Amino acid sequence: MAKQFDQIEDAHQRFIEEQHMFFTGTAAPDGYVNVSPKGMDSLRVLGPNRIIWRNMTGSGNETAGHLAQSNRMTLMWCSFTTRPMILRCYGTARTIHRLDPDWSALDAHFVPAFQARQIYDLTVTLVQTSCGYAVPFMDFVSDRDTLDKWAQSRGQDQVRDYWRDRNTLTMDGAPTGIVAGNLGPDA
Numbered sequence: 204m205a206k207q208f209d210q211i212e213d214a215h216q217r218f219i220e221e222q223h224m225f226f227t228g229t230a231a232p233d234g235y236v237n238v239s240p241k242g243m244d245s246l247r248v249l250g251p252n253r254i255i256w257r258n259m260t261g262s263g264n265e266t267a268g269h270l271a272q273s274n275r276m277t278l279m280w281c282s283f284t285t286r287p288m289i290l291r292c293y294g295t296a297r298t299i300h301r302l303d304p305d306w307s308a309l310d311a312h313f314v315p316a317f318q319a320r321q322i323y324d325l326t327v328t329l330v331q332t333s334c335g336y337a338v339p340f341m342d343f344v345s346d347r348d349t350l351d352k353w354a355q356s357r358g359q360d361q362v363r364d365y366w367r368d369r370n371t372l373t374m375d376g377a378p379t380g381i382v383a384g385n386l387g388p389d390a
């Protein structure tokens with residue numbers, strides 16, 4: 204039932220854009236594998252072999268730390284509605300921090316948000332579709348506004364303090380690059 208493709212086809216892009224959430228998976232050579240659900244308006248397909256997604260502030264920062272050690276990434280979408288399908292994009296990714304030269308151009312694909320801490324740029328080398336026959340039906344109610352409210356109540360400086368205090372290392376103690384990449388000399 205699984206089919207493999209060397210690029211994101213138009214039907215794949217439509218499927219991706221219809222989903223309200225996706226999952227990202229990364230792993231360093233050693234330590235824990237990370238799988239995270241992502242939502243909000245945070246992902247763009249930029250071409251048949253390129254996806255960017257903007258990572259908002261969170262309690263952990265595993266993806267950035269893993270990519271600093273091994274650039275492998277998998278993104279996965281599954282339909283919780285009428286069409287039973289799972290779609291995965293495999294490839295290599297790089298982390299773009301706020302002070303990196305291409306941050307502004309990539310961030311311009313999204314609504315401005317000071318709580319965005321990284322953008323991931325995925326070069327897709329394999330697309331795989333498979334059945335989602337065992338994925339349950341679920342209804343989408345709405346996006347959560349909890350993160351936005353949390354960030355707005357603290358402001359940019361406190362969010363940056365949060366990054367410095369809680370997002371500089373992975374669970375395994377590996378550096379995430381957030382201090383050098385997101386906090387300027389005045390922070």
